[in-house]
Amino acid sequence: MSFEHLKGKPPYPFHTICMAVAFSPRWESLLSESAFLSRLSGAKLVLIHVGEKTTTKEQKILKALEARQYDISKAQIIWKKGNTVKGILEACKENAADLLVLGALRRENLLNFYLGSVARTICRRAKCSILLLENPRHTPAPFKKVFVHVSDNPKTPHTLQTAEYLAGLYGFNAITAVREIDFSGVAMATADSVTAGDTTRTKREISQTEEDSLHHALKVFKDTGLEIKEKTIKGKPGFALSNYTREKKADLLIINSPDQKLGFLDRVFTHDLEFILEDLPSNVLIVHSRINANTSHE
Amino acid sequence: MNKLDHGELIIFLCSLSLMLISSRVLAELGKKWKLPLVMGELIVGIILGPSVFGMLFPDSFSTIFPSTGNVPVAMDGLISLSVVLLLFVAGMEVQLPQLLKQGKVAMFTSTFSMVIPFFTGFLTAHFFPGFFGLPDDGPNNFYFALFLGTALSISALPVIARILMDLNLFRSKIGMVIIASAMFNDLVGWIIFTVILSLFRKTGDNGSVWYTIIAILGFGLFMLTLGKKIIDRILPWIQNKISWPGGVLSFAFSLCLISAAFTEAIHLHAILGAFIAGIAVGDSVHLHEKAREIIHQFITNFFAPLFFVSIGIKVNFIENFDLGIVLFICLLAYFGKLTGASLGAWWGGMTGREALAVGFGMNARGAMEIILGTLAFNEGLINSQVYVALVIMALVTSITSGPFIKKFSGVNPA
Numbered sequence: 001m002s003f004e005h006l007k008g009k010p011p012y013p014f015h016t017i018c019m020a021v022a023f024s025p026r027w028e029s030l031l032s033e034s035a036f037l038s039r040l041s042g043a044k045l046v047l048i049h050v051g052e053k054t055t056t057k058e059q060k061i062l063k064a065l066e067a068r069q070y071d072i073s074k075a076q077i078i079w080k081k082g083n084t085v086k087g088i089l090e091a092c093k094e095n096a097a098d099l100l101v102l103g104a105l106r107r108e109n110l111l112n113f114y115l116g117s118v119a120r121t122i123c124r125r126a127k128c129s130i131l132l133l134e135n136p137r138h139t140p141a142p143f144k145k146v147f148v149h150v151s152d153n154p155k156t157p158h159t160l161q162t163a164e165y166l167a168g169l170y171g172f173n174a175i176t177a178v179r180e181i182d183f184s185g186v187a188m189a190t191a192d193s194v195t196a197g198d199t200t201r202t203k204r205e206i207s208q209t210e211e212d213s214l215h216h217a218l219k220v221f222k223d224t225g226l227e228i229k230e231k232t233i234k235g236k237p238g239f240a241l242s243n244y245t246r247e248k249k250a251d252l253l254i255i256n257s258p259d260q261k262l263g264f265l266d267r268v269f270t271h272d273l274e275f276i277l278e279d280l281p282s283n284v285l286i287v288h289s290r291i292n293a294n295t296s297h298e
Numbered sequence: 299m300n301k302l303d304h305g306e307l308i309i310f311l312c313s314l315s316l317m318l319i320s321s322r323v324l325a326e327l328g329k330k331w332k333l334p335l336v337m338g339e340l341i342v343g344i345i346l347g348p349s350v351f352g353m354l355f356p357d358s359f360s361t362i363f364p365s366t367g368n369v370p371v372a373m374d375g376l377i378s379l380s381v382v383l384l385l386f387v388a389g390m391e392v393q394l395p396q397l398l399k400q401g402k403v404a405m406f407t408s409t410f411s412m413v414i415p416f417f418t419g420f421l422t423a424h425f426f427p428g429f430f431g432l433p434d435d436g437p438n439n440f441y442f443a444l445f446l447g448t449a450l451s452i453s454a455l456p457v458i459a460r461i462l463m464d465l466n467l468f469r470s471k472i473g474m475v476i477i478a479s480a481m482f483n484d485l486v487g488w489i490i491f492t493v494i495l496s497l498f499r500k501t502g503d504n505g506s507v508w509y510t511i512i513a514i515l516g517f518g519l520f521m522l523t524l525g526k527k528i529i530d531r532i533l534p535w536i537q538n539k540i541s542w543p544g545g546v547l548s549f550a551f552s553l554c555l556i557s558a559a560f561t562e563a564i565h566l567h568a569i570l571g572a573f574i575a576g577i578a579v580g581d582s583v584h585l586h587e588k589a590r591e592i593i594h595q596f597i598t599n600f601f602a603p604l605f606f607v608s609i610g611i612k613v614n615f616i617e618n619f620d621l622g623i624v625l626f627i628c629l630l631a632y633f634g635k636l637t638g639a640s641l642g643a644w645w646g647g648m649t650g651r652e653a654l655a656v657g658f659g660m661n662a663r664g665a666m667e668i669i670l671g672t673l674a675f676n677e678g679l680i681n682s683q684v685y686v687a688l689v690i691m692a693l694v695t696s697i698t699s700g701p702f703i704k705k706f707s708g709v710n711p712a
Contacts, residue, residue: 110527183587185468185477188391189459191594199591202463209469239583260401268523269581271395 011098011129011158011287012165014043018097018128020088020118021049021061026103028064029136034101035070036140037131040169045075046095050087053079085121097128104132107279114267120277123286124262129162132284142170143251143283149241150179150217155256157220158289163254166285167226174227176250179214180241181207181234207232238275246281253281257288302368310369313362314376314604317611320346321603332464334457334696336665339603340689343610349617363611377608380601382572384669385488386554387597389576390590391455392481394522400478403646407475408482410642411660412451415634420447422630429626431683438679441498445679448494449671449688450634452487453480454664454696456598461662461700465707472652472707475643476659484666485577489514491670492561492570498679500565513564521557521574526581529553533584546589547596550579569673602665609672609689618682627687628694635661635695651706658702667692 019034021027031047038045047061058077065072078095080087092100104119113120123130148163150156163175183203190199214230221228233244245253258273266274276284302310324338345351352359364370397404423430423443430446432439458480459468467473496510536545554575561571579585640657644650671688674680680688 184393185391185459186463187587187591187594188456189463189468191456191591191598206469234587236583266395266398269394269398270583271399275583 009290010161011289012162014041014098016046016095016097017041017043017099017101018046018048018088018092018095019101020122021047022084022118023049023057023060024103026136029138030101030103030133031064032068032138033133033136033140035065035068037099037101037169038070038074043098045070046078046091046097047075048078048080048088048091050080050082050084052081084118085125088118088122089126092126092128099129099131100126101131101133103136104134104280106134113278114264123273123277124258124266126257126286127288127290129257129288130284130286132280132286134280134283142172144172145176145248145250146172146174146252146254147176147178147245147248147250147282149253149255150177150214151237151256152213153256153259155259155287155289156217159254159256159287160217160220162285162287164221164224164226166252166254173225174229176229176231176248177214177218178231178233178241178244179210179217180237181210181232182237183234184236236271236275238270238272242276242279242281250282252283252285254285254287257286300368300371302372306367306369306372309362309364310372313369313373316346316362317342317607318600318603321607325603332700334460334664334693335598336457336602336606336668337693337697339606340610340668340693342603343607344615345610346607347611348614349610352614353616373608377605378568380605381669381673382554382558382568383551383597383601384605384665385569386550386558386572386576386579387594388455388484388488388666389573389578390580390593391459392485392577393581394481394485394577395581396474396478397482400474403643403648404475404478404482406646407639407642407656407660408479410645411453411479411635411639411657412483412486414638414641415450415631416447418447418630418634418637419450420444422446430623431620431681438498441494441679444494445491445674446630446684448487448490449667449674450631451483451638452491452663452666452670453483453635453660454662454666454692455480455484457662457664457696458659458699461703462659465700465704467703467707470707472648472655472659472703475646475648476656479639479642479656480660483660487666487670488570488573489518491673492567495567495673495677495679496565498677510566513566514570517561517564517566517570518574521578526578529578529582530584533579533582537584537586537589543589543592546586547592550589550593553579567673605672606665606668609668613675613682613685615686615689618686620683620687623683624687624690627684628691631663631691631695632661651708655703655706658699658706661702662696662699663692664696665692667695 017034017038019030034045049057061077062072065075078091080091100122102119102122108117119132123132146163148160167173167175183206186202190202211232214232218228218230233240255273255276262274270278321339321342324342325335328335328338348359397408420443423446424439427434427436427439432442458476462468462473462476492514493510497507532549533546536549554572557571557575558568559571562568636657639660640653643656644653648656668689671680671685675685
């Protein structure tokens with residue numbers, strides 16, 4: 001099967017929404033959330049189960065869909081065998097998923113985090129957007145307080161546009177665009193022979209550049225009815241964003257997908273997305289833009 | 299117990315004061331020409347040391363900087379502490395996530411900018427020891443060759459960071475690649491150097507190679523995984539519950555010193571413990587930026603001048619200056635680093651000009667090279683001529699780095 005047609009395709013609108021069914025205690029709440037989003041977007045719902053196909057399991061899924069008054073003809077159940085992560089990723093690829101909905105614990109124990117749980121491993125490898133729900137609700141409600149991370153990455157415009165698309169679906173009318181200011185290296189570069197004024201000026205210049213970049217990035221929104229709040233925060237990328245989102249009790253944090261597959265070393269020497277996965281600050285939408293960030297820097 | 303008597307204490311304090319104030323004066327003068335701080339400190343050492351002051355006024359020199367009694371012992375203790383703290387602060391700026399974030403281009407640049415200079419230095423010293431004033435079959439030639447390879451492969455993060463910030467390139471693609479690669483070079487370079495020093499100290503002990511490697515890897519892995527997690531738990535508590543910045547400074551320095559003592563006790567070198575402790579503390583997301591600045595300021599403006607001035611006081615730069623060795627080491631340094639770093643950056647996906655800018659950025663050796671050379675000289679691994687040549691190479695590469703980065707990057711600020 002060729003997937004060439006997917007290259008460069010924007011991450012929105014959602015035509016196909018996948019959901020991994022593990023029959024965990026929260027799976028029905030997750031199904032409620034996925035069905036809710038599928039209805040809002042008009043997307044097809046694909047339910048993926050990695051494991052033996054049995055009539056009992058199938059009936060359980062169909063019954064759950066019926067209970068949510070979901071039109072079964074718009075849903076599809078995919079059965080996969082073998083490795084869970086591989087099976088889910090394969091099914092997403094085969095169905096050209098625009099979004100995969102996953103449930104995840106807010107925080108995992110250290111061993112699980114290093115070894116990599118199913119949900120987090122998928123986040124590190126997936127080639128489609130992922131909605132990671134920390135606390136799926138049986139009766140879903142739209143997200144209200146939404147934060148979007150803005151960085152220099154060429155994927156950011158797509159991420160911002162996806163936020164705008166979601167605003168249309170869920171009906172929220174404000175988003176907070178957050179950009180981090182990282183002062184690492186400044187202490188080292190200014191420790192020897194600069195005056196106190198020089199250090200302050202250097203920091204002010206860095207802050208100003210970041211604020212300008214944030215402002216510039218938001219020009220992607222044209223004639224939108226959305227109220228955009230701009231916010232710069234100081235600290236290590238990923239960690240500062242995670243803390244700020246938690247502190248402000250946001251419902252949803254929207255971020256770019258990683259530029260490359262994240263591995264074990266990225267967990268040991270935690271950075272960016274890994275800080276967020278380490279301790280989920282809220283529900284997280286990882287937007288997978290199908291442009292190649294590594295070749296688009298120039 | 300031996301202790302400084304009344305007169306010795308006065309001399310000790312006066313000599314420290316003289317070293318600090320004169321290096322500050324020269325550093326401020328050098329700022330006008332954007333010369334690295336370390337250059338002013340070295341020049342002060344040369345002026346105050348046997349090369350100038352000692353030659354012109356030998357009696358006054360031996361009064362202020364006596365070579366017998368308790369003063370040199372106290373001075374040696376202070377200088378040793380300075381080296382440990384300098385390595386701690388160097389480690390604090392090594393942030394391995396940066397390397398992972400920069401991906402392929404940084405991986406290629408850092409690897410090539412280590413491997414090519416290393417083999418340039420190692421093979422030259424191994425096959426032509428005579429160029430460095432060594433006998434053809436000297437017992438320590440192998441260790442010297444390993445050392446020279448390592449010395450040519452490290453970079454100097456603080457100098458590079460300063461240059462990039464002056465050129466407004468610190469946050470640019472070129473700047474990030476240079477910084478990430480230099481961090482990796484520093485990490486690997488110091489680890490290799492510690493292995494060499496440990497082996498050199500225990501020459502002839504066959505079991506020592508594996509012991510040294512396992513001990514270094516074990517200590518490093520512990521500190522950078524579990525140790526770092528423990529620090530991440532302790533730091534927020536210290537910063538919130540204990541007086542600030544006193545609490546965090548006491549914690550950081552005591553961790554540095556105990557780690558240094560531990561690595562020295564297991565027959566590695568104290569610098570490794572300090573360096574790795576620096577990485578673990580510096581990488582913590584809970585370390586306030588202000589605390590980081592205070593640690594930097596304190597070490598850079600008190601311990602660093604004492605250390606770099608003491609170099610000129612210990613070694614006669616005029617007597618030990620050998621133009622041939624100086625030129626040869628400079629040539630090897632430029633060739634190895636420019637070829638390695640540029641090739642790596644180019645292979646990693648940068649344009650030819652960008653790759654050359656990266657090459658010149660990585661070529662700055664600065665204070666790190668001088669510390670490395672001093673430790674090797676103190677251990678008897680290199681002779682005075684090579685030491686002087688390394689110091690000069692460190693200065694020349696640092697001074698030339700900025701203009702060449704500017705030329706090849708086109709100073710296209712991010």
